[in-house]
Amino acid sequence: MLIPSKLSRPVRLQNTVIRDRLLSKLSSAANYRLTLVNCPAGYGKTTLVAQWAAGQSDLGWYSLDESDNQPERFISYLVAAIQQATGGHCSKSEALSQKHQYATMSALFAQLFVELSEWHRPLYLVIDDYHLITNDSIHEAMRFFLRHQPENLTLILLSRTLPPLGIANLRVRDQLLELSMRQLAFTHQEAKQFFDCRLASPLEQGDSSRLCDEVEGWATALQLIALSARQSTSCAQQSAKRLSGLNASHLSDYLVDEVLDRVDPASRQFLLRCSVLRSMNDALIVRLTGEDNGQQRLEELERQGLFIHRMDDTGEWFCFHPLFASFLRQRCQWELAIELPAIHRSASEGWLALGYPAEAIHHALAAGDVEMLRDILLQHAWALFNHSELALLEECLNALPYPRLVQNPKLALLQAWLAQSQHRYAEVNTQLDRAEQAMRAQQLTIDKTLSAEFDALRAQVAITAGKPDEAERLATDALKYLPLSSYFSRIVATSVTGEVHHCKGELARALPMMQQTEQMARRHESYHYALWALLQQSEILIAQGFLQAAYETQDKAFELVQEQHLEQLPMHEFLLRLRSQLLWSWSRLDEAEDAAKKGLEVLANYQPQYQLQCLAMLAKCSLARGDLDNANRHMQRCESLLHSGSYHRDWLTNADKARVIYWQMTGDKAAAANWLRHTEKPGMADNHFLQGQWRNIARAQILLGQYSEAEVVLDELNENARRFRLYSDLNRNLLLSNLLYWQTERKVEAQKALIEALSLANRTGFISHFVIEGEAMAQQLRQLIQLNALHELDQHRAQRILRDVNQHHRHKFAHFDESFVDKLLTHPQVPELIRTSPLTQREWQVLGLIYSGYSNDQIASELDVAATTIKTHIRNLYQKLGVTHRQEAVQQAQKLMQMMGYSA
Structure with a gap:
């Protein structure tokens, strides 16, 4: 709860001197970003500004005390003061501040400024006694505030000292109104x-x-x-x-x-x-x-x-x-x-x-009353924990003598949860072990419920550390003995159990556990875990090949983020990244890129290392477009991050996927060989995380011509993917098998793998996974279409893939652009017929689209002309090339490209 008096304008005292000369100066405050009233104690700072504020609307007042050095407390009051000034205009920021659901203070200020962008009247925020702030993180956030606050907002600081907020810069830029001790000193009158x-x-x-x-x-x-x-x-x-x-x-x-x-x-x-x-x-x-x-x-x-x-x-x-x-x-x-x-x-x-x-x-x-402190904590600690008052709680628990603390096991459990919540994972088990030992020394009973609550937390630590077997054992034991009233620990244990099944490839068991976690978390308003459960459900559905169902689950997650104001949590970035991956699979590249960029915005106030996976997604979007220059820029940032930190195995898998595709497209065998020598070879590929990294390894092996090794990997991947029903992984694996068979001249096996991959794509919706394989994929799809070897849905998808390959990966030659044609006509081996009866530029374009597998209607749509016009162009170019039907035209185009040095 916020103390009302800290948000109230001071009432003017009776017999207060009205200081017109200073009020006149303050009347121009709206023209400045910052008004600073800076002088020692006792010069009437607060009284003066209270006089001025009495005549202002749209003004919020925040009176500081020493306890406001806690960032969560500071920002909650500051946003409440803005709410007071705007009549509740910034409800989203207020909800985020009250629930402490933001990455940093600067991130919450950014959200606040978004809402204030729709506020068009002059707005004032007074912060009194700013000299009491000694926390550098608050000063840093306030520097951000001053840099980015809306033009119609004026910050008014009252301080005994000069605050470390870049005052000199504001002064030089004429964005500062100052009142000092000399000005506030009383005149004779x-x-x-x-x-x-x-x-x-x-x-x-x-x-x-x-x-x-x-x-x-x-x-x-x-x-x-x-x-x-x-x-x-x-x-x-x-x-x-x-x-x-x-x-x-x-x-x-x-x-x-x-x-x-x-x-x-x-x-x-x-x-x-x-x-x-x-x-x-x-x-x-x-x-x-x-x-x-x-x-x-x-x-x-x-x-x-x-x-x-x-x-x-x-x-x-x-x-x-x-x-x-x-x-x-x-x-x-x-x-x-x-x-x-x-x-x-x-x-x-x-x-x-x-x-x-x-x-x-x-x-x-x-x-110094430990009994009173203990009683307050027993009654209110978990409510304070849920409101993220973590620093205050740690101070309290540290003030309790440890023997007294362990006499109340719930407090010992809370101490361990504080370490977990602040990412000090290595401390958690140590604290729990210490608590159990101390309780035994005091001959305190560790009942089954308490032991189960300890196990639930240990299970969370184990799954975070990548120990699924240990996590499963602990979570299972916890759920046996946790009563319904221990809802938080039950949510944790259920969530961990679902994650374990997920990691083991037991998707049919993982999905209902995560659905149950979501329901429990919503019922008890533990929305962080509800969001986590939805993210896990989405990943499971994607692994099962149900991408549309995953998309709809993500929609539910976005609704939860908006309803509960979870926009600043890192899990929001995870959600945006999952959406980006899914959209990329469907070749909705603009939307995929937009989602990844929004993910980077969420991470703006985190360490740069957190950006790795979103940057890898942006690189993949560029790769799917065939834009290698832009992909290279993203990849360089990824490489820099990879060399400046250590990452979870799943993060590396996602980054490595973009890297090996890029090396494949650019033919960078040296980079692929170096990576292959040093990359970790994971264990059995029984889940989609491990499948992904083995797939990266196989792609690098194919690029390096290590076909036997790659085939061993892919055969095992396919077997496991079929056994664990990892249909999205099977779809991806088959495409790599197809590439392997194609490059080793095993055309029948290549065709069989491609037909199965196209069939699976009717379930997954995959497009970009085919497109990134480029010209080799285009040639095979053209042959399948010409042989009429595909079912109707598969045929339609093949044509869509061909269109994207043509648009993004073959434009340098498939369109027979003007530069290509000029070089072609001067080549000594060009057929005499083409030299004496040259095609028009439009006819060359039509030939390129015929070669790319486009139908007459698709060519007409691509060139935005009537179908009858296309028929005329085709008849003319057939005559000039000396061919009588489409297949001969394709073969002629293929010969011309080979003559110019392009493989077909």
Whole structure:
């Protein structure tokens, strides 16, 4: 829960001096990216900006305290402040921030700016006390914020120090409005107004001016002078002389003498006890002081001018002036040292009663009360875990003596889950083992339910580490004993079981387990696992050859991402990449490329190594188009990443696929040989992950002429693919078998493999897998079409593949472009008939399309002319070539290409 007072504009105090000269400067804030009010404590930064903000609409206010150095807390409040300013316009960003479903703060800011692009009025965000931020990751995110914020948004920072946000650059570019200590110091006229509002006997102008000069216009000093003059017989001039030359660090003695020692003992106790609170309301005051009139006492302190401010328009929340608060806390530690733990306990209880466990934890830690801390954690820890308050939870668990922690096994389990959730996988089993040993040493019972919850987490670690047998054993044992109430662990164990079946090629068992995981996760609002289950279902369906069903499952996943605001999770990139792979298979290359680029956008704020697989997909899109130059650019980025990190085997498989296809198309045998020498040879290819890498190996072997070795690999791949019903893999394997047979002059076997591959493609929808094989595939398909050896659906697919090969891979010669024809006509071996009766450019184009296997109607469509026109062109070119039918024309074109050095 967010504390309302931190998002409220401070209410202007009574008798506040209206500082028109400064308000006039602030009136131009909308013309700047950043307005910085930067000066030491006590110069009236907050009061001034509150005066200005009172006349502004579309303004959000965020008051910081020390706890806001936690990035999750900081960004949740910042987005809430924007929501306050826009009346809830940025609901998507708000949901992401509340659920902590974003990769980095910069990524969430990017989403926020997308939503704000539709907001067209001036917008203001005030962040007070920015000097309290010491977390470099927040500073880095705010630098991103300033670089990319919409033009109509102005950020207003109030700070005692110069924030490390690239201020100099903004200043040079005239995008910064600054108000400094010199400008905020009170003028003589403002000091006169100030004293006139506060003293019973007005000062003469000369006296007030001298007082102002003595303290150099320091607003807090003027307030102290007025307070001292009201509470004692000492004159204002004496107070001024004492304050002259002081700064915030030297105020303690003065505040003791002139403020704290002059209030009655009850008020003194009240002030000191309340000082432990960063913000306070009636309910908290009652808890800390035992008084029933907390609101009344707060209002009385405000009337006395004792450095207390209202924090919201309702008047329910108050806070002390930062200087006074710091002073009071120091005095509280000295004067109430014995009582201080009890005071913090009372504060903790008060915040718990209001429903703010994170604030309660802050006071429980300060009290050093491990019992209270343990009780809060037992009641609220898992809710905080689900809201990604990971750093706070680790601080709490580390504060508990370990023997006390393991007395509550759920906390020991939570500690291990914290390590897992922060990708410190190596620590998880160590922590679980340590907890079990400590529990045995204390003779604590480890019941079956607890042991099962430990096993569920261990199973997750095992499957992440690529140990499916161990993961299966642990997950199975966990599911035997986990009650329905342990829903999170049951979701984990079920998911792991499905993954194990998937890894073992047991797809018929894996799919229902992942469907069950999805249903459980949705029911218990564990949407991360629901999305993971949908991704696994999609991969399984693709492996089974049901690409349309996989596509529809991906649609469900995209809906879940949108509904639950999961756009910034790495799993969203996984989903986009799966969609890209599927679209690539169907030769919808523009859409596939777009999905891969969106995946890279999701990963923009992650380490570059995460981009490897999306870059490989972009390379594959270029390869399918025959655009080797663009493919090379993507491949160079992949190569750079491969040399700068270590990757999971599945990541390498996907990257290697693009690499070996590229080497095949460019004839780079040296690169293929080097890769083949060093690449890992995986175990039995009983799942599509391992099938993919063995297929990469076979392709490299074929390129290098190692046909016997490749055939052994492909025979085993095909056998396993049939046995485990990996129909997409079988489809791909058959295409490689076809390539192998074709290159070894085993044309009958090549044709048989190709016909089966075309038949399987009616189930998978594959197009690009055929297209990337280029001219060798085109020649075989033309022969099958001409022999009328295919069923109707297969024939249609063959023609579509031929069209794509022609468009992307054979344009340099199949279209007989002008450059090719010019060289052809000057070749010494060109037939005399062609030299004396040259074809027109259009007739050469038609010949190229005939050679590519196009029908008359397809040629007409390709050249955008009438079918009757095409018939005329064909009749003319037949006459000029001296041929009588289509097959002779194909043979003549083939001879011409061979003469020009192209293999046919």
